[in-house]
Amino acid sequence: xxxxxxxxxxxxxxxxxxxxxxxxxxxxxxxxxxxxxxxxxxxxxxxxxxxxxxxxxxxxxxxxxxxxxxxxxxxxxxxxxxxxxxxxxxxxxxxxxxxxxxxxxxxxxxxxxxxxxxxxxxxxxxxxxxxxxxxxxxxxxxxxxxxxxxxxxxxxxxxxxxxxxxxxxxxxxxxxxxxxxxxxxxxxxxxxxxxxxxxxxxxxxxxxxxxxxxxxxxxxxxxxxxxxxxxxxxxxxxxxxxxxxxxxxxxxxxxxxxxxxxxxxxxxxxxxxxxxxxxxxxxxxxxxxxxxxxxxxxxxxxxxxxxxxxxxxxxxxxxxxxxxxxxxxxxxxxxxxxxxxxxxxxxxxxxxxxxxxxxxxxxxxxxxxx
Numbered sequence: 001x002x003x004x005x006x007x008x009x010x011x012x013x014x015x016x017x018x019x020x021x022x023x024x025x026x027x028x029x030x031x032x033x034x035x036x037x038x039x040x041x042x043x044x045x046x047x048x049x050x051x052x053x054x055x056x057x058x059x060x061x062x063x064x065x066x067x068x069x070x071x072x073x074x075x076x077x078x079x080x081x082x083x084x085x086x087x088x089x090x091x092x093x094x095x096x097x098x099x100x101x102x103x104x105x106x107x108x109x110x111x112x113x114x115x116x117x118x119x120x121x122x123x124x125x126x127x128x129x130x131x132x133x134x135x136x137x138x139x140x141x142x143x144x145x146x147x148x149x150x151x152x153x154x155x156x157x158x159x160x161x162x163x164x165x166x167x168x169x170x171x172x173x174x175x176x177x178x179x180x181x182x183x184x185x186x187x188x189x190x191x192x193x194x195x196x197x198x199x200x201x202x203x204x205x206x207x208x209x210x211x212x213x214x215x216x217x218x219x220x221x222x223x224x225x226x227x228x229x230x231x232x233x234x235x236x237x238x239x240x241x242x243x244x245x246x247x248x249x250x251x252x253x254x255x256x257x258x259x260x261x262x263x264x265x266x267x268x269x270x271x272x273x274x275x276x277x278x279x280x281x282x283x284x285x286x287x288x289x290x291x292x293x294x295x296x297x298x299x300x301x302x303x304x305x306x307x308x309x310x311x312x313x314x315x316x317x318x319x320x321x322x323x324x325x326x327x328x329x330x331x332x333x334x335x336x337x338x339x340x341x342x343x344x345x346x347x348x349x350x351x352x353x354x355x356x357x358x359x360x361x362x363x364x365x366x367x368x369x370x
Contacts, residue, residue: 006061009333012077013045014091016070016276022092022299022357024066043299043357044090044324047109050349051340060333070276075255078102081325087333088326092299094257095321104334106323107341110299110354111365114258114317116240116250116267117281117301118293119310148219150181155208240292240314248292251280259295262317269295277301281308297322299358299366319365345369 014023024045051057065086077089082102094112095105240246245267252259254273263269270291272280280294281304294301297320298313305311323341326334344350354367 006059007333008061008063009087009330010085011062011064012080012086012089012091013040013064013066014071014077014089015040015067016072024090043353044092044109046353047344047350048090050344050353051337054340054343056336056339056343060336070279072253072276073255073273074257078325081327084327084329086327087330088324088337090324092297092322093325094297095323096257099257099325102328103325104328104331105325106334107338107345108321108323108369109341109350110322111319111368112258112322113298113315113319113364113366114261114295115298115301116262116293116295116314116317117284117304117311118240118314119285119288120312148215154180155212241316246292248290250292250295251284252295253280256295258297258300258320261320262295265317267292267295277304281311298364302358315364 016023016025022043024040024042026040052062074091074093077086077091078093078099079102080086081089088106092110092112093099093105095108099105245265247268249268249270250259250262252262252269252271253275254271256271259269259271272283275283277294277296277300280296284291284294285308293314298315301313305313324337326337341350344353351367351369354369358366360367
């Protein structure tokens with residue numbers, strides 16, 4: 001207990017660049033109380049300030065330790081909370097089974113998405129990749145339908161030989177044979193007119209023409225469906241998926257849970273120590289041919305999409321609940337923090353604060369807590 005009969009609580013606060021809306025960043029000017037000295041802003045810091053004003057935290061005195069600028073080793077702070085160096089931390093920690101063995105988590109304060117931030121593709125690169133994907137999807141089938149077209153040509157040649165009479169310029173059987181092969185191949189690529197226009201006007205000619213056009217139509221339909229599916233899947237929002245990770249390295253912070261989960265999905269990740277989010281981004285942008293992108297949570301990386309217009313984000317690697325880590329021995333503190341968070345969620349102050357920093361983006365559940 002402190003001299004004013006308040007329970008003293010040791011708090012660690014992540015700080016960094018204003019680029020990151022999550023961690024506390026130092027600003028100059030006047031704060032809400034008209035103080036002219038530097039003051040902190042940021043989603044988790046602002047949330048903590050709102051929580052402190054509620055009755056549940058009135059009996060605590062917070063002894064705050066601010067991190068070094070750009071510090072990102074969340075795993076280290078989890079260990080230090082477990083050891084009792086701090087009672088809890090202000091930052092956006094993703095919950096995991098391994099972490100929950102060491103510490104308790106407050107109620108969620110954010111739903112974050114595991115993401116890869118990377119440059120948008122240039123037009124020529126996109127065309128080249130689309131062609132590659134299309135060939136991978138239907139290349140073998142195209143070779144197959146050419147063979148089928150040749151077979152149809154044989155059927156036309158052998159099954160409806162009187163077709164030669166409709167071609168005044170086909171003087172020999174050899175010429176008629178090659179014309180039949182060309183007609184068969186053309187039919188499987190959608191040119192049905194060659195089959196119907198030169199058919200002999202009898203039951204046999206009608207039957208062969210109908211079977212030929214039906215087979216060609218069905219094969220063409222299948223190929224178009226497969227090609228459309230491949231190109232649609234390749235052009236969805238977020239160009240990197242679990243199935244298109246490739247063999248280029250993705251940059252990430254050492255000890256960063258998001259990156260470990262993306263690595264579990266099959267990504268090749270290069271973990272770096274003592275780098276800020278901005279430094280990782282700059283390293284990627286200088287070596288975009290070497291690296292595929294940067295693994296960050298959606299909220300950590302979102303501000304960079306505004307700074308760099310050519311930057312985009314690939315989602316689809318899962319969503320994570322984030323909260324504040326609390327020492328397992330301090331159950332009363334955990335309960336009071338949870339009550340504070342619940343109050344702010346019920347009054348929608350938490351959601352409004354979230355949207356202030358991260359917007360209300362479609363398909364991203366970041367601020368959807370109820």
